[in-house]
Amino acid sequence: MNNKFIRIYEDIAGRIRSGDIEAGSLLQSELDLSERYQTSRETIRKALKMLYEEGYIQKIQGKGSIVLDIRKIDFPVSGLISFKELAQKMGHRAQTVVKLFEEQVVDQTLSQKTSFGLNEQLWQINRVRKVDGEHVILDKDYISQRLIPGLNREICQDSIYEYVEQKLGLSISYAKKEILVEEPTDEDRHLLDLEGFHNVVVVRSQVYLEDTSQFQYTESRHRPDKFIFVDFARRK
Amino acid sequence: MNNKFIRIYEDIAGRIRSGDIEAGSLLQSELDLSERYQTSRETIRKALKMLYEEGYIQKIQGKGSIVLDIRKIDFPVSGLISFKELAQKMGHRAQTVVKLFEEQVVDQTLSQKTSFGLNEQLWQINRVRKVDGEHVILDKDYISQRLIPGLNREICQDSIYEYVEQKLGLSISYAKKEILVEEPTDEDRHLLDLEGFHNVVVVRSQVYLEDTSQFQYTESRHRPDKFIFVDFARRK
DNA sequence: AAGTGGTCTAGACCACGCT
């Protein structure tokens, strides 16, 4: 790999995670680190900026870089992650059932809801996620046929993100997300094991590629007891 | 103000928000900008990095910096914001009622729950938030007496964050947050206008100062229909 | 006063997109 500052970031991050560098202690100074890694101070600063952004360290002017307790942040459900990645990370027995896979053209209502342009051709996909044997998530996806050609049921059963990034070589860049609690629809009641719960947690997101084109709109409907969202935020 | 790159960030961000620079268009090149603002390219790059992180632009190597549609991100409920700031931003008629204000010493159970050390002296505060006349949020705060001395009911009624930052001159730095849905407690039912809702959305957070000391643990309990969380995330 | 991180510079070379 090329990037020096990323290699340095990974080295230090690894040593913090492994406990080699203790939480609460001070990192070496930027000058020391630039000698140790045989590089300029600005490059060290880039690596430390990444560590800071990921919640590994806190920097204090005149004092140094304090190592934070990463154990409580180690749970990055936040951000942009696919269901498959998440399930793997959590060590859950997870399963996906594709309930619907069809083509769809954007009309007025759908355009309002998804932010796709009128007449755009979409794949419409409904998938139920089974975690530890229970149907707890219903994902309703709308995906651009133009940007993501060649989708099929098999890919949807596995991982759409993997297909987009590995097979198509596209980069998923950013997403706008909205979380709120709603009444279950008949569809929710039918497809999910709601077991007397009176609400579902709905996560609506628009996902964009690196060139700023929107390729996906998703409505992810969770049984409330199985929903958890973890966040690490810095004050602006 | 001193920092050149922040002034440049604010100038460009302002022009994007005002529509002076259109969404979808390309920013001037970094070289052009460095001439325009009479500064080095690295300084321009720092300003653009901020614009990128705040979701104003997307950078594409070899092409330029594309201006994103900020209107849909403009709603930073995400991150670290006080109730007062949020209510002001949303233009709501909001009101806070302090239901409980007393001193508390951390025992085993409380230490588990809040992550404060044993025997630490805390302020324990319960506040109900009224929005447009309805009691929709119950905030249960635990705040370190050692770090935040001189708290009282009046301050809690107004804004604790304002007191910490303005009066005490401390910097709030980062928070770990967890969102989930739970059954309402008797206290919730008593203090909130739940109106037949069977769940509450609970946001648990630990908040830290710049020197990495934890000064606050909060459990914020929301009526589900009044809860919304908006997020802008980049793929790592 | 010494040591730390924060800002800024001017210049170099590389990787990528576009035409």
Add this chain to the structure above:
DNA sequence: GCGTGGTCTAGACCACTTC
């Protein structure tokens, strides 16, 4: 090939903490 952003450098000066 040209123009764009991405990386890296070596050095300067400033602001802050600590002793």
